[in-house]
Amino acid sequence: MAQTTVVVPEVGMTAATPTACPCPGSLFPYPPPRAGMAVSRKCLRAAQAELGAGMLSGLVESMRASSPTHARAAAALAAGVDDEHAAWMARHPSALGKFEEIVAASKGKQIVMFLDYDGTLSPIVDDPDAAFMSETMRMAVRSVAKHFPTAIVSGRCRDKVFEFVKLAELYYAGSHGMDIKGPAKSSKSKAKGVLFQPASEFLPMIEEVHQRLIEETKHVAGAKVENNKFCVSVHFRCVDEKHHDVQSWGALAETVKGVMREYPKLRMSQGRMVFEVRPTIKWDKGKALEFLLESLGFADCPNVLPVYIGDDRTDEDAFKVLRRRGQGVGILVSKHPKDTSASFSLQEPAEVMEFLLRLVEWKQLSRARLRLRRQADA
């Protein structure tokens, strides 16, 4: 059977490729983690000096670009980039506007929902510990999960994202997909009881780098280090951006990079006003999506339509997997044009909720229609 992919025509698609998922519980053959060396402040300063000025300014530029809420994005809009925005919207149309097209593509297929948390289900706020989702959003996610297998895929520690979402019937992939657990509820689920932690051997190293980053960034007012179990976030949303101040973004970037040099088995990426530190293993949100599809019995299956909604750079790995498989719907949550492999867009969590509720309504109506048809045929 032909595989269906919902894409906007301008963006090319490759043919679907088979999934390659590891067995649940198996560990990757990674070399044993090397404990981070304790390095003196002098060594750290030397490492920092090694960072060329150009490289550092590049990093600060990328920090600036890391959140569409940043003043620059607003200034760019004010400067009249309407054309650029319109062109971007043409390439990534609203998933609400294309709703009928999306559900039509699910004909004969099982929709599986993948939802990022921060910026997708909850609005972005200054304090990561206060990123609560609304009760109405929770109800919408609960309703969606009644009709479709639903997973939360987050950079956060799994327990923490569960504390925010509070729905036991969902699948959770925390730490950027490195901590996957099937639903505690729902005995019907094929993936019930699944637990997959491909980076478990990195736990001591992550704990160590977490402590080091707290220590090294404590002089930077507003910096916040968050332990996400298999990865660490260093937030700079509340750090003053001044260039010549020790408490600037540049100084923070230098400090984090300096610490990272001590841990070659870890890598750093950037999210929305945050540095993400994680193991160098080949595992990300895209791999988590494939793993969950396989656990649900949809490996190499043409009769599935994964729908992934996310707002962050780390969600791009999942959008790319959908493109590579030639299967599924990637939806980027953003008000501003961004480089993305997603096919569609939604502006903000409120639109995500609307999309979820429309899916539920559509599913209920389709079921009611089917019942009526069967009654009429009987």
Ligand SMILES: O=P(O)(O)OC[C@H]1O[C@H](O[C@H]2O[C@H](CO)[C@@H](O)[C@H](O)[C@H]2O)[C@H](O)[C@@H](O)[C@@H]1O
């Ligand atoms: O994959 P996600 O669920 O989107 O998690 C990515 C990171 O989200 C959180 O940080 C972001 O949201 C915060 C609260 O709105 C905001 O203050 C911060 O600037 C954002 O980067 C979370 O705190 C991180 O640990 C996650 O990695």
